[in-house]
Amino acid sequence: MIKVGVVGATGYAGAELVRLLAGHPKVELSVLTSQTYAGKNMWEVFPHLYGMVDKTLEEFNLSDLVSRCDVIFTALPHGHAMPVGHEVMRRGRRLIDLGADFRLKDVDVYQSWYKTEHTASVLVASAVYGLPELNRAEIRGSVIVGNPGCYPTSAILGLAPLLTNKLIDTETIIIDSKSGVSGAGRGLSLKTHFSETTENFQAYGVATHRHTPEIEQELSELAGMPVTVNFTPHLTPMVRGILSTMYGKLTAELNTEELTDFYRQFYKGERFVRVLPAGMYPSTKAVAGSNHCDLSVTVDPRTGRVIVLSAIDNLMKGAAGQAVQNLNVMLGLPEDTGLDFAGMYP
């Protein structure tokens, strides 16, 4: 059994990770840390786990943590995974960071968008961006995986076939994303206060959201040239799910059926990407609780634009599910080990 630790086990991504790892046949939950709830049992904080996970939350102790785990997941705000990265490297363990510290390749870009000094820049070059559908081989041999952000996962999977094949004018890309409230985490704020949030729909971080450079980095890589996009996130009155609606000018004359076929070819054999038949559209409910990313493409002949729709569960394919998928890739396990289930509907 592989010994795993979750740092930040009582945030939403962390708790989802605990739930998935508790059901994973090849791992053993070795350490769970929580700054807020250290000393309590996990089920005292998350009642759905009562009788399912019986494990006391611990203070974060880096040396102790690394000595007791083969693989460590960090599910913390940005800035906290850097020291873990150093220690993991030194002691020959592995790290999957659900935060932003190891996603961006350009440390200056990181520092400019996150307003934080990067203290592990030496590790950045070897860290792998953990989107298995695109970087499977690199993930397999990696020591540090930067688990992608939730919005970037939905956007990059939706646009990859177009960019890889130069089917879209890279100067025309608009990404309009809508997320459930769990994406904002378990920390308290008026923005996530029930009475303010339910029956409400609003944009935030307009033209300034930190997932923008992450999306641009990966799209540029796929396109082989710099790509700049407009990305607008919105808060939707639901718990789970992201739907990204993406627009761009096509560079080739293709109709909806042809482009759908092309997407199905591109993602052939991928267990978690479902390119829907023409006429079906993604919805967040169809992926909630699963590790799926559902995609559709529609060509508008009136404007020459393609509209790509991409749906994920932000806590699963957008965070914890993808982290487990990365673990499976790293360990050479079947990629759906511990993830082999449909979502919950309705």
Add this chain to the structure above:
Amino acid sequence: MIKVGVVGATGYAGAELVRLLAGHPKVELSVLTSQTYAGKNMWEVFPHLYGMVDKTLEEFNLSDLVSRCDVIFTALPHGHAMPVGHEVMRRGRRLIDLGADFRLKDVDVYQSWYKTEHTASVLVASAVYGLPELNRAEIRGSVIVGNPGCYPTSAILGLAPLLTNKLIDTETIIIDSKSGVSGAGRGLSLKTHFSETTENFQAYGVATHRHTPEIEQELSELAGMPVTVNFTPHLTPMVRGILSTMYGKLTAELNTEELTDFYRQFYKGERFVRVLPAGMYPSTKAVAGSNHCDLSVTVDPRTGRVIVLSAIDNLMKGAAGQAVQNLNVMLGLPEDTGLDFAGMYP
């Protein structure tokens, strides 16, 4: 007192109209019709009106209706207002149609998008598109008003200042709209079944929604040249509200503050359009239950695009509230008569 009739009083737009007209100091509810509930009292169908509106719903009888009303509101699916238009014209009454029959100036466009023959094309030329902020003078003297669609109201008010002043490249406009479920009406369908809709977010009518030609007609009029757009509506798990997020390339170098000032000038004196101070963004909760349209503009210097956000309550400024505003304009009353209240929050 002006005698008014509401045809289709038991749909959501119709019922909201009844609620507003019941509180309007200058009108008297003369006739309420309902195909489904004729013979019942209005409060048997809408319990919030118990003790507030005591009026029996009637079968639709065109001749009788017109003889008993000075102004008639039709709140029916498209195709049903045409005969009312003819009769109103013949008998010297007035019509405000909340459906689509008198919005489009080009009957061929209507017939192509709505798959219905237009049997009142002779009336179309004199019918006025009822967006008071842009067409106040024409509405005042009109006999037939085509009350705008909900999505078009949010989109047109959001883009009008840019198009009127040629500040936006008309080939780059994207309108990504999110609506509450009440916009789909009171008719039953899986799409509006609670368990399918709550905790769900999805697009529909991708590249084919019937509000597209209506938006394009008005934007083209404002721009003085043909405008084609991509418009994507989405269903949001809430009852009321539309937020439209709109994108386009600016043709002038303006920053957010300058453009905000320009919008404030453009809508100066408008009672129902609130251009928010820079840093505040529209949200559907801030307008729910009111006739307001809240706007913000953000310039993204990285891409040269403007992001316009526009929020309305789809049943108010997007339907019944705007219809009452049009009535007030027609009758020469202060425009906020019967509409002079803030929304409900939270």
Add this chain to the structure above:
Amino acid sequence: MIKVGVVGATGYAGAELVRLLAGHPKVELSVLTSQTYAGKNMWEVFPHLYGMVDKTLEEFNLSDLVSRCDVIFTALPHGHAMPVGHEVMRRGRRLIDLGADFRLKDVDVYQSWYKTEHTASVLVASAVYGLPELNRAEIRGSVIVGNPGCYPTSAILGLAPLLTNKLIDTETIIIDSKSGVSGAGRGLSLKTHFSETTENFQAYGVATHRHTPEIEQELSELAGMPVTVNFTPHLTPMVRGILSTMYGKLTAELNTEELTDFYRQFYKGERFVRVLPAGMYPSTKAVAGSNHCDLSVTVDPRTGRVIVLSAIDNLMKGAAGQAVQNLNVMLGLPEDTGLDFAGMYP
């Protein structure tokens, strides 16, 4: 114009009060205080009021407040209205307290349930429990009104006809109440965090909620003998509304129709209590946004029990709406001044 002040204007009850008072034809908003947001304009905190209420929030200054207001509303947690009560009494002004300080007649009971010393016990005897349907005459001449709690309002109005007429066995009363989340206020907590609250239903304060003694005091008064009840509040995933389901053994043989008629007689002429026709049941949506209390009674011949259902909007008839109703009674105005509207539906 009567000059009014709202202390605690930025809680949900306070903000609702501001909205109602801004639309009230006989009052002028003189002072709004807020501990958290002093110095900001009201609309910066509550965006629905942008363009509707233009008033800067002030620090609480008791002497200044009382000198500038004829009537003061306190919308604060318990314990804060006592000094205001003293000052109002001394200076000949009037107070409507939306908190708990002037509801309970027995200061010991207050101190035992609220764990707070009562520093204005001398005022308690003359303070009036502000349920106009039952205490109208006393409210008219009062200086201090204790505005009822939200749960007690729904429960007492629902049970009053039975207790006043000894139709119910007072030892068998169960009150099972379900509230929207706005009842928990605008303060942040995990209990009101969107992702924890939506798609969730739970009880709280089982057998210990502070509204219990308030309910028992008023029911005992109506019954002319001590009444003890079981009261269980629940948190419901919605913003506004309380539905109380109440059970008790009937002491007389009455059927549903007879008891319904009896309730209609009891509340005859009451503007805000709607006893529904047999076969219609209250729902929170039918009263949301209005000052109504909707009631139904059902007799179960199998068990000899009556089931009373009572629905209110907790921020309206359960707080701010009732406070305005009390103001109208105090001032001798028609009781629905500023409250004469139906709720918002759907």
Add this chain to the structure above:
Amino acid sequence: MIKVGVVGATGYAGAELVRLLAGHPKVELSVLTSQTYAGKNMWEVFPHLYGMVDKTLEEFNLSDLVSRCDVIFTALPHGHAMPVGHEVMRRGRRLIDLGADFRLKDVDVYQSWYKTEHTASVLVASAVYGLPELNRAEIRGSVIVGNPGCYPTSAILGLAPLLTNKLIDTETIIIDSKSGVSGAGRGLSLKTHFSETTENFQAYGVATHRHTPEIEQELSELAGMPVTVNFTPHLTPMVRGILSTMYGKLTAELNTEELTDFYRQFYKGERFVRVLPAGMYPSTKAVAGSNHCDLSVTVDPRTGRVIVLSAIDNLMKGAAGQAVQNLNVMLGLPEDTGLDFAGMYP
């Protein structure tokens, strides 16, 4: 592999059953029937199953069905399982009916509450009420299992320890239940129309709901004497979950801790019943997506009543999950086979 069939696979209970059975290691989905969607693939009707369940829905053909299945699940409205019962008995197969046809032992009671003739009364005596925690031995050897209703499951598990041990006055029992909307099924109605249901809370079937005799039958069996109750169901604006709040007079002096201990003893070793530690209360979110039933007991010394709270997921422990649990019992498998997971939170 056991061959199973699901009759009525496209209702919510049926679809949940398909999801569970698809992940069950010992069964093979042999036949799925649907009246409405025969000819379509299951994933065309339930998009979360795309790529997970690839099976065409069939018309219901009784003879063919029974010949192709070892165990049949009927997930249909009452009245439809009777002929299946006859055929299953004749051909030596087994039936788990998620409807009401085999729950009530007294055919007259069935016919009186369900207004339907019972055409399989000869089978009723041998059918077993499928609540494994109470009837495990009988289920093991049974041919026909009447899978309990959702409300009865929550109520009976909550009250069983009290009744079995005569700790409650059987004339004082009140069951106040609150259900998510999925309990009303996938059929369309205004009651389940999103805009009518969200932000709404209401009672229904007051004193007349058909689960009453089922609850009374089982409670009477446990008590060894006739038990009559008041049962009131309510519709809650959420998809999944039932919380039942139950009240009764205790016949012994016990405090909360003692009674909690007693419950823990009573349910010792039960995999799916979680008696929560004193101070923790059940919530529907803590059980959503799992087969758990969470219980708490609180003694109110002021009134001598116990308040029992019981939470389940109505589609899992209240329908499909319990059906799979019954299957496991019938087949002698570990009872959590295919059900061994925590719920989804948040």
